[in-house]
Amino acid sequence: MVTTELFYNYLKEKGVTFFAGVPDSLLKNFCAYLTDNEESDKNIIAANEGNALGMAAGHYLATGSIPLVYMQNSGLGNIVNPLTSLTDPLVYSIPTLLVIGWRGEPNKKDEPQHKKQGLITLELLDALGIKYSVLGEENSDDEAKIEIDKAITYMKENKEPYAIVIRKNTFSEYKLKNKIATNFDMKREEAIEVLLDYLNEKDTIVSTTGKTSRELFELREKRNEGHEKDFLTVGSMGHASQIALGIALNKKDRNVYCLDGDGAALMHLGGLAIIASQEVKNFKHIVINNGAHESVGGQPTVGFEIDILGIAKGCGYKEVFTASTKAELQENMKKLAKCEGPGLLEIRVNKGSRDDLGRPTTTTIENKEALMAFLDK
Structure with missing residues (x-):
């Protein structure tokens, strides 16, 4: 299992300082940690994943530093257009680290809406020409660091996106502290x-x-x-x-x-x-x-x-x-x-x-x- 805090801190150490995306249940510990520990203009919960990649591209154009976009694998459907017509090396060649929750992973029980996307997640990344690594609960903190190093090195050398695909139970538990308090009549x-x-x-x-x-x-x-x-x-x-x-x-x-x-x-x-x-x-x-x-x-x-x-x-x-x-x-x-x-x-x-x-x-x-x-x- 990967320690959520360590994963975040190592990304920061490697120069990743901007985060955007749409939360996912497999990434909830990581997303909660971001919400509690990042400034609101450095972690933006986007309307959709394509918007998140647009913001990430803008961040790179303005700063030259590699951004991170997080999403459930279903969000690949929203992000294919800017991946192929904006960040791809055949267009603007913009490095972006994609952290993708792998719902519907083959041979894992999940809900029907995730079955097809789970089957084609890695195939879709292959079709898009995006290199990737996979992390799961079997991986240690040191192994997660190795994968981050690999991703950062690749993106700096090739100026293109790289994905880290996250299996269920990869991150250690972290409970969201920064909650909005409301006092309405109903749930x-x-x-x-x-x-x-x-x-x-x-x-x-x-x-x-x-x-x-x-x-x-x-x-x-x-x-x-x-x-x-x-x-x-x-x-x-x-x-x-x-x-x-x-x-x-x-x-x-x-x-x-x-x-x-x-x-x-x-x-x-x-x-x-x-x-x-x-x-x-x-x-x-x-x-x-x-x-x-x-x-x-x-x-x-x-x-x-x-x-x-x-x-x-x-x-x-x-x-x-x-x-x-x-x-x-x-x-x-x-x-x-x-x-x-x-x-x-x-x-x-x-x-x-x-x-x-x-x-x-x-x-x-x-x-x-x-x-x-x-x-x-």
Whole structure:
């Protein structure tokens, strides 16, 4: 196992002083350490991985020092474009250290959304021409230092990116200390249970990835309701709103609710403008804002620092509402259900979830087929 503090300190010793990325559960100890020990302008939690690489490239252009970009391997999908058209040696030749959490590693149990990406992670790096090393719990601190030395030497000599791929349980435990304190009425699961009371028999939900979909599934079980009305977007972070838009455009006889999160909405914020441009009257957007990437370690987002309602209104949403208490949520869910959309409701909640929170017991294919049958009625 690699000591999280040592890994960070050795990177600093080798001249890596700028960090950007999107947190990952396999990197949560490292990301938490960065959050607690780096200045906010030296560790930037980006909207998406491509943005992080853009910032890293800018840092290199301004300073000549090698930056680090951290991500889950699913984030390779967001970063392929700037890797091939910005940092690649055939273009601007910008060295960047990529630290990538390897979800879905072959022969390791993981969730369905990680299976394909896990299988092709190393193949994708090979296809991109990016040299890499792999670290796991079997590796020592000294071995981690050797891999960092190898990466730094390679990047300085070749002026191109290098990746360190991180297996599960590589880093020693580190608990995030710098937590945002909030005092709202509800946590996310409580808010979801309230809003379910205001949906009718034909309404459809598209829920974002992470704990939101898990809680929605378990609440349906608790309420003895079926799952056919819900599309659980178990992966594809940031794309739930566009899935919901595609459904809403073709099923105008029913309300389609996108159950989004602050981190997911931020990842592809431009989607709000496209939703508004379509003037979809039956599109209802709910952003549950806890100011954190909770599903992957609780690192902060800028969710509480921005005006989500103002952004939606500026994009052209017809109606916008906010709620931070149960009473406000009940009142504004009535308004959202009745309004001519697209409409948006931001619900501010405290971070936190049940320790015994489970995962969907239906397969992704069963979820898809049940939803399609429901929408065909």
